[in-house]
Amino acid sequence: MRQSQLFTHTLKESPKDEVSFNAQLLLKAGFIYKEMAGVYDYLPLGLMVLENINQIIREEMNAIGGQELFLTVLQNPELWQKTDRWNDAQVDNWFKTKLSNNQELGLGFTHEEPLTALMKNYINSYQDLPQYIYQIQTKFRNEIRSKSGIMRCREFLMKDLYSFSKNKAEHDKFYELAKRAYAKIFARCGLGEITYLTFASGGVFSEYSHEFQTLTKFGEDIIYVDKKKKIAINKEVYNDEVLKNLQLDKKDLVEERAVEVGNIFTLGTRFSEPLGLKYTDEDGKQKNVFMGSYGIGPGRVMGTIVEVYNDEKGILWPETVAPFKVHLIDLRKNKNEDVYQILQKNKIRVIYDDRDCSAGIKFNDADLMGMPYRLVLSDKLGDKVELKRRDSKYMSLYTEKEVIEILKGNYK
C-alpha cells in the first residue's frame, strides 16, 4: 500500500500514561490506540500483524483436526451456576451486565461451559468422538490492574480450542499433538528459540498443566529453565519433589522472567460431568466425555514479539507476522511507481513511502515501524537499488532484477 494513504502515522513520543514497553512502541509506531487501561484498538498495521498471527494459529489448529466456530460474548448464568463458576467469590474477574428485564448476563472470560452444553447436541456415541473445536474470539476479564500493555488486557482476542475425547488415553494422544502444534506456532512467529514448554500446576485429572513461556525481561512470571533439555518449571510448582519427578537437576536450571504465551490443560470431566455431556461407549455404557483446553492470546503473542524484537530505533518484525515484507523508500528526484508496481506484481507485500518529506523522516519511520526489509531508490545509486535488512547494519546494492529474486526468496 501507499504510505500516504495510511491514515495513521508515527508519533514522536508515546502517551505519558502508558507504562508498558510493548504498548509504548506499538503506540509510537501507530499500530494500536489506547481506549483505557487494558483496552486497546488495533489500527490498520496492528490488525495486519494480528491477522497474520491468527492465520498461523488457524493453519496449525486445522492441521491437527481443529474445526473453527464462533461463540458469543454474552453468557447465560444458568450454565455457569452448574459448574460453580458464576459466583464472584469463585471467579473474581467477571464482567457482568443485565438484559432490559434485569436478568443478569456475563461477558465470557473463557468458553468451557457454553461449548460443553452445545456439544450435547452433537455427541451421543463413541463414534462421535474425538472432536477438536476452536475459535478466535474476544474475551473479557475484569483485571484489577492492567499495566502490561497488550499482554494482559481487560478485553482481548483469544484462540481457545477444546478437545472432547472418549478417555484419558485418547486425550493424551491429542495433548501431545497440541504440544507440538503450539511449538510450531511459536516457532513460526519467531519465538521458537526462547519459548519453553513449562510445567505448571495441574488439577484433579493431571499432575501438571503445560504453559509455553517466552523469556522476556518484563515478563510477569518466574520460571526455572533447563536450556539443554528445553523445558522449564513455573515457580508456582518449583520444589524438590517436582524436580525429582521431572528428572531435572537444580544446578542445570536458570531462573528467568517470562511471559506465558500459551497454555494447555487437562480438564478431564470437570465440565462434562456437571453439564451432563455423556456418550455411549462400545458396550452401551454411558460415560462422561474427557476434555482438555488449549489457549493462545494472539495479542499477547504480538506484544511478546515486540518485547523480544526491538532496538533503540523501533520494532523488528519477523517476516511471518510483519504487516509488509518491504518498506520501499523513493528518494529520486522524479519519483515514480515502477518498482512499487513490480514488487506488487511479484506478490511481495510492500508499503511504499510516497510521502513528501525528508529522507531522515522516512528512514526513522521505517526503522520504528519495523518491516523486515528496507529498499531505497535514489539517483545516487545509478541503476542499482539499496537493500537493507532491518536486523542488520549492512546495506547491499543490487539491480532491480536481483532484488526481486532475493525478496521472492529465490536466493539469499
Next chain:
Amino acid sequence: MRQSQLFTHTLKESPKDEVSFNAQLLLKAGFIYKEMAGVYDYLPLGLMVLENINQIIREEMNAIGGQELFLTVLQNPELWQKTDRWNDAQVDNWFKTKLSNNQELGLGFTHEEPLTALMKNYINSYQDLPQYIYQIQTKFRNEIRSKSGIMRCREFLMKDLYSFSKNKAEHDKFYELAKRAYAKIFARCGLGEITYLTFASGGVFSEYSHEFQTLTKFGEDIIYVDKKKKIAINKEVYNDEVLKNLQLDKKDLVEERAVEVGNIFTLGTRFSEPLGLKYTDEDGKQKNVFMGSYGIGPGRVMGTIVEVYNDEKGILWPETVAPFKVHLIDLRKNKNEDVYQILQKNKIRVIYDDRDCSAGIKFNDADLMGMPYRLVLSDKLGDKVELKRRDSKYMSLYTEKEVIEILKGNYK
C-alpha cells in the same frame, strides 16, 4: 472437507422455542446454535458463510478506499457524555457493565464516539482528509424483544465504516461511491434484484438517510417501491411532500415488507463538534470535520439470504456465499476418494459426504444444507457422474472431465 469430520449434523426438527424462519432453517441445517433469544453461535458451516459475506464486504470497502481497523467493545462513558448518548434516557439499548473499582463502562452499540476521538490523533490539516475507516466487529444492543433469529440480535457482527471529509461537497462524492459499493455487495450476495435503495429519515445535515431494503415476507419494515425506477420510500417518511420531492408517482408504488440490510447516513458535524475533531483548512481556519456512517450487518445479510433462498427441503445458498460449491455424494459400492481429490486439486470447494448412511439421508441433508451443486457417484451411472443444481429439478450426466470443467466455470 469430509462430512464425517464435521462435528455438526442436521437436526430432524428445529428447537421449539425458535420462532423466526431464518433461525429455524439454520438451526436445523447445523449452521448456528442458540444461546438465548437474540444471541447465536456460528457453527463451522455458518462461520464459513459469514466469512464469505465479510470478504465480499471487505473487498468492496477496500475498493473505495476503506482502511480496516478493530475497535473495542468496552466503552468509556466520558466520550459518550460529550455527545449526550450515555444517558439511558437518550439511548435505551445500552448494555452496561462495571470495572472492579465500580467505574461504569458500556458495550459499544456503534462506534462514532471512540473513532471520532481516535481520529484527533491523525487529522490536523486539510491534507489529512478525506479518510474512510471501517471495521467488522461485534456490537451489543439490549433489545427488549429479539424474535427475528439472526436478523435482530442482542450481540451481532457489524461492518461499520465512517467517512471523514473536509466539507459536504467532498462528503457527497463519497456518499455516492458508498451507495454504489453497497449495491455491488448486495448483488454479489445474491440479493441485488430485490434490494432497493430506500429513502428514510435524515437529520440536521441531510434531508434523507438511505437504507438498503430487501423484499422478504417476514421483514420488519414497510416500504413503498417503484420497481421500474428501482427506488423505494420507507413508511416512516412516506407522504405527499416526499413523493413530490423524489418525483415519484403514488400509482407506481407498491407496498412491500422488507428487511433493512444496510444503511448510510450523513452525520455532518454531529460528532466532530462535541468531540472536537477539527482540521485547519487551506486558509488556516479551524473547521469541524464532516462525517458519514455506513453500516451492514453480515449476520443479517446471511439471515436475509436464507429467508429469500429456500424451498420446502432447505436452503439454496448463492455460490458466492455458500460454505462449499459442491456437495459430493458417493453411492458406489467401493467408495473411494478419487473424485474428491480431483475436485480439491482443481480448487473447487467441496464437502464430501463419506458417511455410512443411506442415500436418502444423504440427499435430504444435501438439500437442507443447500450447497449450489450436488454431484452423485453411483455404480448405476457407468462412467458418468450426475450433476444437479440445488435450484433446479433437472439432473445431467457428464464424464468426470466434463464435470470438472463445468464446476470450474469454464462452460455452462
